[in-house]
Amino acid sequence: MFKKLETGQLISALWMFVLLNIIFRDIHQFVLKSHLEMLLTGYYDGILITEELMLLGGFLALVPISMMLFSLVLTRAFARPLNFAGVLITAGTFATSPPTDMDDVLHLTVTLLAMAVILWRAWNWPREAAAA
Numbered sequence: 001m002f003k004k005l006e007t008g009q010l011i012s013a014l015w016m017f018v019l020l021n022i023i024f025r026d027i028h029q030f031v032l033k034s035h036l037e038m039l040l041t042g043y044y045d046g047i048l049i050t051e052e053l054m055l056l057g058g059f060l061a062l063v064p065i066s067m068m069l070f071s072l073v074l075t076r077a078f079a080r081p082l083n084f085a086g087v088l089i090t091a092g093t094f095a096t097s098p099p100t101d102m103d104d105v106l107h108l109t110v111t112l113l114a115m116a117v118i119l120w121r122a123w124n125w126p127r128e129a130a131a132a
Contacts, residue, residue: 007125011083012071014118018090018111019064025107045097063089076125083122087115 005013029035042049067086071079091112099105 007076007121008071008074008079011079011118011121012068014114014121015064015067015071015086018114018118019068021107021111021114022061022064025104028103028107060089060093076127080122080125083118087119091115 038044039049047053063086067083070082074082094108094112099108
C-alpha cells in the first residue's frame with residue numbers, strides 16, 4: 001500500500017511535514033484579532049519582540065528547513081546525530097510556548113508524532129544505507 005522510501009528520503013519528507021505544520025499553525029494564528037493586536041504592540045505574551053528574538057526565531061525556523069536538506073544529502077553517520085539534535089531543538093521550542101487552544105493542540109500533537117517517527121527512523125537507519 002505504501003511506497004518504500006530510502007530512510008533519508010522518508011526523514012526529509014517528515015521534516016517537510018513538520019515544517020508545514022508549524023507554518024500553518026503560525027499562519028492560522030494571524031486570523032485571530034487578539035493575536036494581531038498583541039503583535040502590533042511589539043509584545044507577544046508579555047515578551048518584548050526584539051531583533052535578537054527575531055534572529056533566534058530565524059535560527060529555530062532554519063532547523064527543520066536544514067534537516068530536510070541534510071537528511072537527503074548527508075551520509076548516515078552525519079545525518080543520524082543531526083536528526084536527533086534537530087528533533088531536540090525543534091521539540092524544545094514547543095516547551096516555551098504551550099498550546100493555548102484546540103487547533104494548537106492538534107498541530108502540536110501531529111508535529112510531535114512526526115518527530116517521534118523521525119527519531120525512530122533515524123535510530124533504526126540501516127547500515128547498508130551508509131555504503132550507498
